Amino acid sequence: MSSILTNTSAMVALQTLKSINNNLNKTQAEISTGKAVNSAKDNAATWAISRVMDSDVAGFKGIAENLSLGQSTVGVARQAAETVTELLQDIKKKIVTAQEENVDRAKIQTDIDGLRNQITSVVNAAQFNGLNLVTSTATVEILSSLDRTTAGVTASKISVNSQDLRVSTAAPKDAFGANTEGLAAASDSAAFQLAATGGTGVIELDAVAYEMGDQISVTIGGKTATYTFTEADAAATSPTEVAAIGLKKAIEGLGIDGLEIDYNSANAGQLAFTNAGANTLTVNAKFTSAGAGGLGALATLDVTTDAASALTNIESLIQTAIDAASAFGSAQTRIEIQQNFVNKLSDSMRTGIGALVDADMEEVSARLQALQVQQQLGIQSLSIANQAPQSVLSLFR
Template sequence: MSSILTNTSAMVALQTLKGINSGLAMTQSEISTGKSISSAKDNAAVWAISKVMESDVKGFSGISDSLALGESTVAVARQASETVTDLLTQMKGKIVAAQEENVDRTKIQTDIQALTDQIKSVVGAAQFNGLNLIDGTSSDSMNVLSSLDRDSSGNVNASTINIGRQNLSVTTPVTAQNFGAGDLAAAAPDYISGAGTTQTAAASALTAPATVTASGGTATVTVGQVAAGIGYEMALDGLDIKTADGSTANGSRTFQYVAGDSDGTADVAKNLLNQINSFFEAATDGSYTAVLGATDNQITITNNSGTDIDVGLRATSGGTAGTDAASGGLGTLANIDVTSDAGATAALSNIETLIGKSIDAASAFGSAEGRIQTQSSFISNLSDSMKSGIGALVDADMEEASARLQALQTQQQLGIQALSIANQQPQNILSLFR
């Protein structure tokens, strides 16, 4: 049966052509965008996954920049630490040469001071973008953003690489100690004692002192025990002290040290001894000497001047320990003086400790730099893998799209022909009425 009101063949041909055109439009979109899923309507689940992964890739791009900045900062610190190590090694050669008595130690000391100044310059210049990891101005670690970690619930946490600072400063910041006023009473001699009377906080430090006679007299002071916050004091009276015009004047000097948590008896004795020797070298004519006694917690003072001196002792509680240049970094470089036998001997031990510090610093920075490089390489590879994964989800198969386009274009042409034929069928009915 044929009908001029309902052309079923044309309807079928039209629906077929619409389907072909729809497929052709989709294929052309894939070819033009390069994606099989370019919007949420194409495949909502896959599109959502791809967008989350794309955001992570963008985040990893920022992490790569952070790692590059951190690596550069650490590389500067490592290079500076290695340079300081080289300079300290050169200084060690000078100090070894000063062990020989038949050398000009004054000139050697000048060379050592020049090397010290160069170390100061290197440490001061070892900054990247204003951040210096070796100048001792801060003990806070540097955190380098290294990763974004996403868990199964979709929560994201930032991971960091912690870089510890290393103090290679020659001029370490000093915090003052607070010499307490607590009265130890009868316990005072347990902390510091000698030939005289150890005073408490309630009495003058020179009450009943020990007299060190002229021309060879000695006095030995013993640090008996240590506790944090205990203040140790030695006062020397009757010293011949150099004045500005080159003459001498009778005077006194007090040396104090407050013990910290990590101090032992030898540490207290050594600190007081260093203070005393520094004063003797700077302000006297060499008539007085101070050395360690029979044990490392004793100090022996010798008076080779023409007048007696007095040594007074005091111990107090309630103090607060401070820091000095010798407590961190390379501050003890300031104490190196090879112009005397004792100074040259002490400098040899001192320089070994300082070289060890600089080597440890360079090693720490080298390890950190290697870790950052490894993480940077991993982030780069991870980003590439994620990009490949995103592509596998949403990118169009261009070979398949090309073949499908050719087929759909042929089908479109055939569909148009089929629709044209179907539309002509009602015209054939006219021949029945002729």
């Protein structure tokens, strides 16, 4: 039966042509983007997996940069330790020469003092981006990996132990002056209370020889602020003034309600506290010395008075420097291995992501050709189907 109202053949041809056009659009999108899965609409599960892996790749890129920074930092420290070892060996040669009776030990000691000063210069300069691994005993954590499990992501780190190669002897210090509240004499700690609504108190830093790494901490109302002396602070004209200003900012950063801190440059190193709050505040101040340096015994070497002991001590100091260089070399090797692994892992993950979402261009190209032929046939079929009702006209002639 023919009908001029319902053309079933045309409807079938139209639906077929729409399907062909949809496939053709998808294929052209794959060719344009190079991806078979370009959005969650294409394949939700695969797209989600690829997004997670993309984020991991980005994370590993950041880790690779972090490892590069850590490798450079450790490399500088290793080079410093090796240089110190060579300088200590030069000092040993001088000390061996001083074992003879008919030598000018005073001149030899002058040479030793010069080499010791050079060691101090090398150690203090061995920093990378502000971090010096040969002037402290702290442990530095370097982010090395992101470990993903069903429970989430955890970070793995490489621990690098600092190696103290300072020549400092770190003599005991009475850091707080007699004007500090609660002290009858100079000391390295103090404690007092600030009464509510108007209580006052004073912390005064003594003008002593501070060293890099020395710390002053103040605990008020259960919150602690700490100031650490840098090399520049210790060498400043007025280190107490520098520390007082830095400590004032650190305490203010605690945000203690009602606490007011006054600094007057006329009293360098002195902080005046006023409690305008409703609660009594307990103040504890403590000084912590950076401690004697790992090469502290080098400062006491004196061939003019005891050449034999100097020879014994220099052997121990050389071993300390060798151990430090060895530790840094081991850590640097581990970082390099991890860095190479992270780079290869990132490449493997990118390959895996590509296998999930990238389009097979040979297949897509062949499919495009087939769909273009199907599109042409579909158009021709629709044209024929649309012409079928016109045959009814011949019945009315």
